[in-house]
Amino acid sequence: MSRAARPSAGLFRRYLREMVLPHPGALALLGVNVALRAALGLWWPYAAKAMVDDVLVPSLAAHAPFAVQRWALLAAVGVAVLALNFRLQWLFNRLLTRLLAVVAQLTRTRLAAGLLAQSQEFYDASHAGRLLAVALQDPANLTQQLSANIVNALANVAVVLGGACILLHMSPVLALAVGAVFPLMVASFLALRAAMEEQSRVNRESWGILMGMVAEKVHAARVIRGYATEDMESAAFRARATYHAGLNVEQTRLRALYGSLNGLCLHLGYLLVFFVGGELYLRGRATLGTLVAFNGYVTSLYPAVLQVCLLPQLVSEASGSLAKVYELLDRGPTVANRAGAPRLAGRIEELRFEGVSFRYGEHGPWALRGVDLRLRAGERVGVVGPSGSGKSTLMALLLRFYDVGGGRILVNGRDARDWDLASLRGAFGLVAEDPLLFSGSLRDNLRFGRPGAPEEGIWAALADADLEGFVRAQPRGLDSPLGERGLSLSGGQRQRLALARALVASPEALILDNCTSALDAETERRVLGALSRRLEGRSAFIISHRAGAVMGCARVAVLDQGRVSDLGTPAELAGRPGYFRDIVAAQS
Amino acid sequence: MAHGPGRMKRPALSNLGVFLAFEPYFRPHRGRIARWFALYGAYFLAGILTPYAFKAYIDDVLPGPGRGRSACAWCAALGLRPSPEAALGTFCGAYLLYAAGLQALNYWGALGTTRIIEDVVAELRASLFEKLHRLQLRFFDRTLGGEIVNQVTTDTRQLLNLLGGELINVSLSAFMGAVSLAILACWNPRLAAIVAAFLPAYAWLFRRFLPRVHRAARAWRVREDRLWGNWGEKLRGMAVIRAFIRERGEALRHYGLGRASADSWTRMTLEGAAMGSWGGFVAGLSSQAAYAAGCVLVYDRALSLGELVTLTGFITFILAPVQGAFNLVNTWQQSAVSARRVLDLLREAEEDPERHRKRRLTSLRGAVAVEGLRFSYVPGRPVLKGLDLSVEPGERVALVGRTGCGKTTLVQLILGFYPAESGRVLLDGIPLGEIDARTLRRFIGVVPQELTLFSATVRANVAYGRPDAPDAEVWAALEAAQIADYVRSLPRGLDCPLGADSGAAPSRGQGQRLAVARALLIDPRVVVLDEATSALDSLEEARMQRAVDRLLEGRTALIIAHRLSTLRRCHRVVVLEDGRVAEQGPPEDLLRSPDGAYARLARAHAFGDAP
16 A cells, blocks of 8 residues: 555544534534633643742742732632633533544444445455454544544643743743744654554554454354364464564554653753743843743643644544545445436346356456346246356346346346346345354344234244244244354254245245255255245246256256356256256266 | 353452452563563652752752752852852753653653563463363354454453553552652641642542443443444344345444444543543642642741742642542443453353363274263253264264254264263263363364355365375365365465455355365364255265265264265264154165155155156
């Protein structure tokens, strides 16, 4: 990635513009609040000077009576300023926290929408663990960094500037001398900025890899056990964690260097007060109170100045999160909904694949090469072929998980890309071989495609999937919870549940992708029987590598290496030499 | 879901107790910690000189009303009478040296902190990761993957934030504050008493706000977890969301969960901020009071002017630990929750804590026996109900039965993935309970039902159990699994990373064959194939079967399959029904009893497979 453009400031501005600026009311109130507190800040240097020059020095020098009235006035105003400042700070915190919560929530929501809009290719190429980091960790980081530091630091700038005004008024020469350290601070930041940004990027990347590693291995727990590779995996992870620790140390080294340089600048500020102020005092051009005020200013604003110094660093660190957030938000889905595309409603009259080609990635082998296939209303078409011949890919293209690489898919005579995406997908019910279930109750899972589905519909679907007895036997029935990915069910039960889920959604057409592969023959027979009753008069693609599953189809297409190598009724295919006859023979 | 019944029983630890539980991770670094403490302590002590320098400057360097008592006497005693200009120059030079030294200490101290903390955190993360692989597999059944990822990565980082930064800073600044108070007391005890009088106010603030912050922090973590857990699984199930066009519903759900989390975060932050503002107010009041009183003391000649003007600096030091503790409260509460979760994971029941004391298998003939095995995932709902089975070395046994009858559970118990409730598993006549399961698993090649491929190269995936396997053997395993041609067609062959972006997006059938190759490559004595060929068509399966048969010669095999063609090649078929063995024998014998379960299955196949 080219870092020449140094995008951090631009990204940060964009973040502010898109996420923060849309809240002008809150921002205005925050601004007023900060301005008021900055004005209150003017009091302290003034009070320090007045206490020394007007109360103490005269009293000490002339053995005069103690200036009680002035003393009491200064103290009383001090307490009032404190109280006012407290109230303002309290309001500021409330406003800021609420604003940040809204902003973080907005960021997360937009990211979620962005993630949900991505096409399948994006997920094929991304680590779930890393996506998790982008979707949740980064917005959380942004909020915390912003809340704890950036906005407070901005408020501190105002306070520092407020104090600076009164100092400039007291002694312009000394104020300018003290101000001379600021260019030094800027210089130290400029010198280290590139290194800090680069380090921050490297660390962030490493962090993503670390998270991705845990995510992947957690899901492979059974394989790792099965191969007794715990030690190997642990060693690899330990190496990674140690490497990451090293990167963190490097990051701290840079931060500490920057912090120390800033600290040095600050002490130079003291030194300038001592030296320049001292010279001025010796020549009678500054009072003792002025020196006290300047020293107090430098001391009391030490934390504020430090925070301000850290600001650019925080922005550059947040920009790492921002870069990832915007990378995602800006990545339009490769499968996009065409504007104004009509909704696919009603019956699917005809589906037609015309010379459809496709490959995964830009350099991969062709998964499909010029497939022609047609499905009429109410027809059942079987697709068989060796594994890797492109059966599932064909269906993924139909649902537009990917867009075709060549040729086209016509739905009711119109290119699939010209239909409204959601309505196109809604017309099909896909039952994939790998049954992905979610944690939650059985009912939640079954209703996933149709949240308000009536109870009877659910039970009917369960009956057709041969699961009714199983669910009825559960103590909590449809309310029984499932673990993540439904692991407490057997493979066959999960497949049947996924099938029932598709049946509950009751789509126009069904795509059954090898969805009975984990069932025993007896159960499969029952399920297929129930399905063929249910599919009466409905369109369906049935993908299988068992000849028996496609026997009831009107036509069967044989796919081989991405091409339709044979097409005909099951009886025709079984009667002539070829793949289909071979698999029929192999199984009987 | 993370808080299963197993975790509730332990007595609750106090927050401090939770942190102390991590002490062993610091123990190996004792020497470094001591050295670093000395260094950082020196930095904090030297920091006190900053306000003190100003006192010296007003009282001793500059002529005027501040001219003090001590330094002049020293100068006089040494016979020195420096001009004001010379004194100023000397003072400024000394101050410059001091400032440079102070910043050097700051740099090394900060670096030292990170070095120690990062070492500890890396160790902690590695321990957690190792622990994951020692846990009972039930843990993964009831815990969302996203939560675990959160524990290993984010929670440890949260812990680091606390230990690395604030806790140490607060303890050192407490030391610095105590020294400052002592100095103040030397100058004027009354002044010190005024400052100290404000300290109880802080205690009151703590008592008032601490429980609130704690409650809010806890609620926030729980809600945040829900959010992560939901995303963790939804990101993997994106294809389903897409197919069922549930994007909007999921976005809403995410919004709801995020909103709940944001609400808790707001509450927590506001409570913390309120406490901080009150703390700042009290600090300001005490400073004002001390300063006002100081003025009177200066007039009474009980305090020098220099001492008065540096008063604010010292009060800052005295109150710094209290202020720091206020800030710490937020981190502390959040970290305590994180620490607790990390600790929970570290204390989670292990699959086999006694592993190292058990027998290490160095060879296996391959005899597998199961006696009266009972097991249930949910108490009271047994999956296996007293199952008996005996497999000879070299025998090829098919396990068949309806879905959910316990086939997969049986092989998982043989692998020691779950502990039997009663009954036992014997390998070569040795009870499984006496064997270090890891040494056993090296001899068992398993292809689980759930296809797991890593995002790594083809080679790394296939040679997973034997990373040093020579290419020739990897290719032989690929040939046997009938997947070599596919791998040859990939852009970089064995070195092609799996993943759609590199063009290597294996279909399920291809993935299954890669998994079979992986199992064969470790040269196992026992092979467990759990529906390892369900995504292959009959022809491919038959081809693979022939190739695999040669490899299985002399090895014990447990094969879960539904297809008749597969079953026919086995020496024996075992039909499971309702958690027990219903029927077993050579396939051709079983076919002869028409009422038998196997014959029924075969007939079902005839329906399915015949035209």
